[in-house]
Amino acid sequence: MVQTVSQALVWATNRLREKGIDEPRLDAEVLLSYLLGMDRAKLYLNREAVLSDEQIGRFRNLVERRGLREPVAYLTGTKEFMSLDFKVNSSVLIPRPDTEILVEEILAIKPALMVDVGTGSGAIAISAAYYLPETRVFATDISPEALNLARENAINLGVSDRIEFVQGNLLTPFINRPNFRVDLIAANLPYIPGEVLKELPDEVRKYEPALALDGGCEGLDLYKSLIGQVPRVLKSGGRLLMEIGYNQSGLLADFLTQIPCFSGIRVIKDLSGRDRVVSVAMA
Template sequence: MSGLVPLVDVLTRTERWFRERGIPSPRLESELILAHVLGMKRLELYLAHDRPLSEDELGALRALVARRGKREPLAWILGTAGFHAIDLHIVPGVLVPRPDTETLVDAALEWLTDTEEPIYVADVGSGSGAIGLAVATARPSVRVYAIDRAPEALECTRRNVTALGLEQRVAVLRGDLLAPIPAERPVDWVLSNPPYIPSRQLRTLQPEVSKWEPRLALDGGHDGLDVYRTLVPAAARRARQGVLVEVGAGQAPQVSDLFRRAGLQDITTWRDLAGISRVVGGRCAPGTSPEQHPA
C-alpha cells in the first residue's frame, strides 16, 4: 500500500492479505479495522469508496493490520466489543467476552427477579466486567461486586463501569474468588465464567486464544474443573439466593454434581445458540442460613 490509494483498493488488498494468513472473515475484519482507523461506520465505507487515504491513515492502518496478521484478537485492536445490550472497552491482556457468555446473562436475568430492594450480585472473574455490567444495566435493582485477580482486568472493568455510568452500583475488588467481599456485606447471587479449559487443550485452540489471551483467564487445570471445585461450595455457603456459572462443552453433568454436593437445589442447565449446555444454575435451599448476614 503506497501513495494516494482509494479506499476501495485498500479494502481489497487488506482482505486479500488477511485471507492469505487464514484470518477468519477477512472482508468483514478489513472493513471493521479500516472503519476504525477512519472513524467511520462500516457502511459509510461504501459511500466513500473513492476517497483516497492519506499517508498517515495508511500508516495507522498498516500497524493495526500487522497486529491482526499475527492473530492478535480483533477486539484488542479495535478496543471495543459488543456484549449483550452493552458496548465494552477491551484492552490487550483481558479476555474478549464471548457470545456464549450471553447465555449466562440471559439465565441470570431469568432467575433474578427485579425488586424494590437491592439485589447483591458477585461477578467472580469479572474480566472486562461483561457479566456483572450487562446484568446491572438490565436490572436497576442490582448491585455488583466485580472481582478478579488480574489487575489489568480490574482496570478494564473500572473503565467500563465509568463509561456505563454504573459507579454507584458496582464495587470493583481485587482478589481470589469471593474472598475480597467484606464478611459483613450481603451476597444474593454468585455469577461466574471461570477459567475452564483443560490445561492440555490450551495449545490446540485457535491462535487468538492460545497465543494471546491470558492463561489465568482460561486454564482450568487438568480436567478444566479446578475453579468450580473451590468456587461452587464457597458460593453455595455465601449466597442467599443462588449460583449460576458458565461451563465448557461436556462439563455440565460434573458441574451439576458439584452443585448437588454443595446443597444447591432446582439445578438447571441452559443451552447456548449451538445447542451446547453452557450454563448451570442452582438455588440455595430455603431456610439454610448463609455464612454471612447483611449489615
C-alpha cells in the same frame, strides 16, 4: 501512491486471505472503520475517499498484526457485548456471545444483590447493572489490571455508582464481611482443561491471558473452589450461575449433587444447543 478506501479494502482482504484469516473482508472493514472513526456503512458511502499516507501506514500495520492472528478486538480496543461497547485489552478475556446466555438468565432472575466472580472486562457485572437499574452488583477479580479496565467500562457505561469492584480470589473478599449475603452469584471462570490449551486457536492461545483460560486438569478446578465458598455468601434460595464448556455439565452436576446445601440443578443451553450454563440453588 494514491489509495482510496475501496482500494485499501481490496488490498487488505487479499492480504488477510493469504494469511488464512477466516473472514478477511469483514476484518478489513472493521479495522478500516476503526481507523477512520466511521461505521462500516459509511465506508461504502466514502469508498472513493483518498487515504493519507499516515492512514495507509497505520492500516497496513493493523492488517499485518491481524495476519499474525492478533484478535480484532485487541487491535480496535473494543468489543460489543449485550449491545454495549466494552473496552478490552490483553489483560482480559474478550467477551464472547455465549456468555450472553448467562447474562440473560441474570436478567430473568432480577436479583437485588449479586456478585460477579472473575469479572475481567466487567461484561457480566456491567450488563446486569445496565439492564437492571434496581440491582446492586459486587465484582471481583484477582487481576488489578482487569479491575482497572472494568472500572473504566463501568464509568463509560454510566453504572459505576451501582458496582463495587474488589480485588481478590473468588469470593474471599466477602466471606468475612458481617451479614454479607447476596441473591445471586455469577461466574465465568477459566474452564479450559490444561492439556487442551495448546490446541486452542492462535488468536486465543498466543494473545488472551492464560490466567483467564486455564481451568486445571478437567477445567473445573476454580469452580470447585468457588462452590466451597458459596454457602458463606449466597442466601437460602439464591442462585449460582456458572458458564462451562460444552462437555462439562455432567462432571459439575455430579460434584454439586455431593453437597447437601445445593438443589435444583439446571443446565442451560446456548443458541447452538450446547450446554453452556449450570444453574443451582442454595437450599
